[in-house]
Amino acid sequence: MTPDPGLASWLQLALTPGLGPSTIRKLLRDFGLPQAVLSRRRSQLAGYASPAALDALDSASVREAVERALSWAAQPQHFIVTLADPSYPPLLLEITDPPPLFYAHGRLELLQRPGLAIVGSRNATVQGERNAEEFAKALSGAGLTIVSGLALGIDAAAHRGGLAGQGSTIAVLGTGIDLVYPQRNSALAAQIAEHGLLVSEFALGTPAAAHNFPRRNRLISGVARGCLVIEAAVASGSLITARSAADQGREVFAVPGSIHSPLSKGCHALIKSGAKLVESADDVLSELSGFHPLAAANALTAQAGAGEAPGLLAHMGHDPVDVDALCARAGLSAEQVSSELLRLELDGRITALPGGLFQRLEKARGA
Amino acid sequence: MTPDPGLASWLQLALTPGLGPSTIRKLLRDFGLPQAVLSRRRSQLAGYASPAALDALDSASVREAVERALSWAAQPQHFIVTLADPSYPPLLLEITDPPPLFYAHGRLELLQRPGLAIVGSRNATVQGERNAEEFAKALSGAGLTIVSGLALGIDAAAHRGGLAGQGSTIAVLGTGIDLVYPQRNSALAAQIAEHGLLVSEFALGTPAAAHNFPRRNRLISGVARGCLVIEAAVASGSLITARSAADQGREVFAVPGSIHSPLSKGCHALIKSGAKLVESADDVLSELSGFHPLAAANALTAQAGAGEAPGLLAHMGHDPVDVDALCARAGLSAEQVSSELLRLELDGRITALPGGLFQRLEKARGA
Numbered sequence: 074m075t076p077d078p079g080l081a082s083w084l085q086l087a088l089t090p091g092l093g094p095s096t097i098r099k100l101l102r103d104f105g106l107p108q109a110v111l112s113r114r115r116s117q118l119a120g121y122a123s124p125a126a127l128d129a130l131d132s133a134s135v136r137e138a139v140e141r142a143l144s145w146a147a148q149p150q151h152f153i154v155t156l157a158d159p160s161y162p163p164l165l166l167e168i169t170d171p172p173p174l175f176y177a178h179g180r181l182e183l184l185q186r187p188g189l190a191i192v193g194s195r196n197a198t199v200q201g202e203r204n205a206e207e208f209a210k211a212l213s214g215a216g217l218t219i220v221s222g223l224a225l226g227i228d229a230a231a232h233r234g235g236l237a238g239q240g241s242t243i244a245v246l247g248t249g250i251d252l253v254y255p256q257r258n259s260a261l262a263a264q265i266a267e268h269g270l271l272v273s274e275f276a277l278g279t280p281a282a283a284h285n286f287p288r289r290n291r292l293i294s295g296v297a298r299g300c301l302v303i304e305a306a307v308a309s310g311s312l313i314t315a316r317s318a319a320d321q322g323r324e325v326f327a328v329p330g331s332i333h334s335p336l337s338k339g340c341h342a343l344i345k346s347g348a349k350l351v352e353s354a355d356d357v358l359s360e361l362s363g364f365h366p367l368a369a370a371n372a373l374t375a376q377a378g379a380g381e382a383p384g385l386l387a388h389m390g391h392d393p394v395d396v397d398a399l400c401a402r403a404g405l406s407a408e409q410v411s412s413e414l415l416r417l418e419l420d421g422r423i424t425a426l427p428g429g430l431f432q433r434l435e436k437a438r439g440a
Numbered sequence: 441m442t443p444d445p446g447l448a449s450w451l452q453l454a455l456t457p458g459l460g461p462s463t464i465r466k467l468l469r470d471f472g473l474p475q476a477v478l479s480r481r482r483s484q485l486a487g488y489a490s491p492a493a494l495d496a497l498d499s500a501s502v503r504e505a506v507e508r509a510l511s512w513a514a515q516p517q518h519f520i521v522t523l524a525d526p527s528y529p530p531l532l533l534e535i536t537d538p539p540p541l542f543y544a545h546g547r548l549e550l551l552q553r554p555g556l557a558i559v560g561s562r563n564a565t566v567q568g569e570r571n572a573e574e575f576a577k578a579l580s581g582a583g584l585t586i587v588s589g590l591a592l593g594i595d596a597a598a599h600r601g602g603l604a605g606q607g608s609t610i611a612v613l614g615t616g617i618d619l620v621y622p623q624r625n626s627a628l629a630a631q632i633a634e635h636g637l638l639v640s641e642f643a644l645g646t647p648a649a650a651h652n653f654p655r656r657n658r659l660i661s662g663v664a665r666g667c668l669v670i671e672a673a674v675a676s677g678s679l680i681t682a683r684s685a686a687d688q689g690r691e692v693f694a695v696p697g698s699i700h701s702p703l704s705k706g707c708h709a710l711i712k713s714g715a716k717l718v719e720s721a722d723d724v725l726s727e728l729s730g731f732h733p734l735a736a737a738n739a740l741t742a743q744a745g746a747g748e749a750p751g752l753l754a755h756m757g758h759d760p761v762d763v764d765a766l767c768a769r770a771g772l773s774a775e776q777v778s779s780e781l782l783r784l785e786l787d788g789r790i791t792a793l794p795g796g797l798f799q800r801l802e803k804a805r806g807a
Contacts, residue, residue, distance in 0.1 A: 204699070329696035329708060332571070332719040341696060341719055350711045352699040 080146070082107035083155045084139040087174050088276055091126030097173045106157065138276060145176070145251065145277055150266070152177040160184065168295040168321050172274035176250040179270035182424070183243055187364050188218040189357065190293045190318065192311045193227025193303035194336050201304035201336060204328060205230035208301065211354035213238025217364070220245065220297045222289065223258055227303045227311070232261060235269065242269040243296065247289040249279040272296070287313050294318035299361055301326040301351065305339030312339050315348065324360055326351045363411070385413045386422060386433065393430035447513070449474035450522045451506040454541050455643055458493030464540045473524065505643060512543075512618065512644055517633070519544040527551065535662040535688050539641035543617040546637035550610055554731050555585040556724065557660045557685065559678045560594025560670035561703050568671035568703060569597040571695060575668065576601025576609070578721035583607050584731070587664045589614065589656065590625055594670045594678070599628060602636065609636040610663065614656040616646040639663070654680050661685035666728055668693040668718065672706030679706050682715065691727055693718045730778070752780045753789060753800065760797035
């Protein structure tokens, strides 16, 4: 892909030690795009960051890091997505501390799909891992993209289940995207890069560090519509993710278990404080407002007459259009239109655009 | 005990086939006590019951049944408690269909104590029975009287646990109080008659009949402040009891379990519809509003100085008094007063009266 001329400036801000996401957002708010920030005199930036950070901004080491990131992004299926990018996930813009940019490797369009975070203990039970994989497989089969953190145990099982369904899976990493942690999941990470998506907000080469994981957890919940905890001890990272989800206004789900199992205590604590108890994928689907599983979409298609060109496509025209306009044009309910849009999107006939818009995908001439 | 001269009239109404509790309450509302009802001309009663029921009212078979009940009640620790009796449990008066009278065998005063229903499957798992017994023992130890239905499985385990603590246990039967169903629980029933309380609203000799058990379940929840379901299938009798409890404004608690266990599905359904998930006796105690476990009472006593005459007794005088008045007299919080009252009641120094009143119990002269 052609490198975005502004991307180097985004990277320069993001890769400067001492400039955190909130400082960067303040600079963008006051001065505009990164290129405009960087064109300011140092004295104008003095109130925003420490002298050390301002010294670093123009340093050789930052320039080298920017070059490295640009050459990483030049490889196939590698992306650096900035706040200004139309493919920045709208849900992530809603969180209190969205990263100025993140790195992605794989099927970038998965970030525009409805996602569900599935997380839990690294030291899960055999039954817990099986539950995670089965929930993930069923929910991915219903069209949800399964988001998790590539940890051992529940996370890995959730990714495997996600890969088995058409919703696929997104792994949000706590390290640089060019590293795999833990090493034991490297084959899984390679599969996800090919059939799903790897995402990280950390600079290339950032090693695993305990303090980065809670920060990473807010992105796992942030790109998803809800968060399902399968097995978790009290005071575990999974509960941090669940708390992030609740703070971000996402639905929180938890799977119950024996009152004598330490790995159910975290789930029970969540249910006591308001999380939905779920026993099956259907329990999750029926609670996710605004999401209509593929079953509903398929039923609608069957009803409309199998094999026939679906009517909705004819109403779409060739310009981006939103659900309300389609309802009016087609004389259908918002629910019917959303189901049909999802089916069309999965069939590759339309694409979802930022801002709740949808557009037909045209076949190339001669195809 | 001296037989209540009006008791025969109460029994005559209650034992007449075709006069249900609601008909009897209507008659009492319109004419006063049963003796007044029975002194009316038959024409005045015609609108209330069928001719067959009015014929039966004065029949030889009803008179015989009344005699049998009176001679049953003349035995030690046997009681027939009518709506007019001060020992009729105040909580039971709150339900929509309180029985006009009920039979009781054992420690009648247990009905004035704070009670908790613990119910569940007859076909419980070994772990389920163990959980029931442990919850019951801990909660009885904290001063709650454990109420259940003398069924096999969870019920029996709950009664055993209740007997092990000072709260003891109440079994509400679905048969006449002179029968034990199921037979396998006859040794347990005998223990409950001696150390706890058996209760039934059904006439002596009423055999086990399926349609009487749901009716009985409303009394299990009705005499208790809350209802804890340990293990239950969906569409089980335990869920009927839990629904009664919710309808009666009682707290409903449920113990979670594996999503793969059929006997957890009833509990999970309850939690989904608003029941509190509980993992321990403490979870129950902290949710039961207005109940202060013995631990709190003991702490208060220790604080006040062990072995000293507690101050509250001096503030009680010799007339019935309510908690608000005691708070004002003793300068204590309602919580402190309630805790201390519970301790004094368990020590046999005071007695709880209907209407939230308490009274000192005096030692006999020369004792």
